[in-house]
Amino acid sequence: MNLTRRQLLKTTAFATAGASLLGPQALMPRHARAATTFTGVTYLPPSYKALTYGSAGFVNYLRDNGGDVLEVDFYDSGQLLKADEQLPALRSRNIDFMFHTTSYITRSLPILGITGLPGVVGELYRHPERLRQGSPLFDLINEELAKENLYMLTSGGGILEPEYIWSTQDNAVRSLEDIRGKKVRVVSFEATSALEAYDIGAVRIPSSETYMALQRGTVDAGVFNISTIIGRSLQEQVDVCYQLPITGFSVAPFMLRDRWDSLDDDSRAILEDAARWYDENFISHCNDDIYPNEYWPQVREENVEIIAPSDEDLAAFNEATHKVWDHWKGEVGEELGERAIKLALGQA
Template sequence: MTLSRRQILKYGTFATAGATLFGTQSLLAPHSHAATTLTGVTYLPDSYKALTYGSNRFVEMLQESGGDALTVEFYDSGQLLKVDEQLPALRSRSIDFMFHTFSYITRSIPILGVTGLPGVVGELYRHPERLRQGSPLMELINEVLAEDNLYLLTSGGGILEPEYLWSTEKSPIRSLDEVRGKKIRIVGFEATQAFEPYNVGAARIPSSETYMALQRGTVDAGIFNISTIIGRSLQEQLKYCYKLPITGFSVAPFMLRDTWDNLDDDVRGVLQQAADWYDENFIEYCNNDIYPNEYWPQVEDAGIEIIEPTEEDLETFNAGVQDVWDHWKGEVGEEVGSRAIALALGEA
């Protein structure tokens, strides 16, 4: 039987026999050439113009600067691996790097949850420098990731504009009280926990299936970053945006720690140069350029009503997140969790 490239990767990801057959190197790494070959993936399609801006340029920089030292094979739009396949593929060495959304993998990599904690995201959004390369918070995150043989090259220079509550005309959410009893599409674990006291029906629906879920009434609302709204044309199914900052995330490049450490100096230098660019430009471009100048005008043109939360709603919501923080600190350890939150809030 002849296997496609995707099948080879998929089987290599989930079958231990692949590790025995191919050893510790990437399944696709050529053994007969001097150049290092790195295979990378993202599940995001090009319709996510803002989110793929950074990864596209990152890969271009590797290709432009790699010379004879580095060859890059990159697959976007889930061509090679679906969203839930990426992390297992990285860990099994079937791929060498991936761009991933933090909120999808905080259950597998709990330390990343600090970027999505309700009550913390607003501060991180207003102070992106706290997640820049070399910052104490980034150093702490990578110290914890190293224990799992993972390495975050860069957060992208902060987190994206927070995710808000978007709802349909039939089931409006214009205040915190109107959240109660609604069926809401939620991906991030931290956001799911934050809404448990409101008796919501939380549904973890992939972004690719959300348009139909809203259209059919499977869910009444969703917690979305504006990139998801525009990237999936969800403004066609929504009527209200309740701008309560609930959770947040970034999209960033990951490698295995030992893969990074064992790279030739020249190859590591090429990757670091691309990571430096990503750190300086990705979040800055999304939050301060394409979102205010292109995406939010499209939302307004679609007739979506934008509702700012009252001070009372903000205080009520933030007052209820301590249980979420405590649960998260229980996953990462009290000392690490307390330190990470303090760094994110600018208190350490």
């Protein structure tokens, strides 16, 4: 039987993951391999320069400092697992860690919705310290994730610049009311819910298909982070960016909680140091360096019209988001949801 490259990678990586769970002796004599091997994944491709900066740095840190304690097998670009396969693979112990966009898994892990809650993301973006390692909100998230036997090593030190509304010239969105009735590419549940009041036709399509969808008129607009715009060259297809902060996300490394708790001291120390580097560098590098110095200039070079929202639109949108808050609090629990929102807004 001929194996495809993807099947071969899966076979190899799952066997390696088995070694990390059962011990090096699972695959070879103990004396032949002293280090524990960790298998990690991300579905993001290197074309997402900003979003993969952190995962690349994290993995390189482990490789540079693991010595004879820890080795890493890492697969990007969905080589090993697609986006929707990562969390099940982690839970089934076929991989040891994953990098995932928080917005993608809020349906499975509702507490992560706080990182993309409309009306909250603007505050989290302006105050990244509220989500850094050791902050009350970070610890609260991990308390909830522990109930699912999951552990977020770091949020990356905050959230990325919020997702805005990007549209084509023929269906330009220059105000909140302009989005009414439009066909909008949107991924997160939180963003979809927030825009329901404007009768949008929500279209959920992979980012890899958005270029053609905009070109062909399959969608009129999309809710995008600027990393998606540049990573998929969408600045060539959109003409207007309405900078209303709709939702947000981070890219975070996750492990199983019991896997983390069972680590030997040396392995945990190396992972803690890598996570500390990630927390101190990922979000700040994206928001303060790559975005303003590389990505937004590329958008402006394509003559994309950039429009700031009016105070009236900000107030109207924030008012509409309370319905989304109520729904989210119903999922995570009223008391927990209130506490998380107050921490995110700096009210507790």
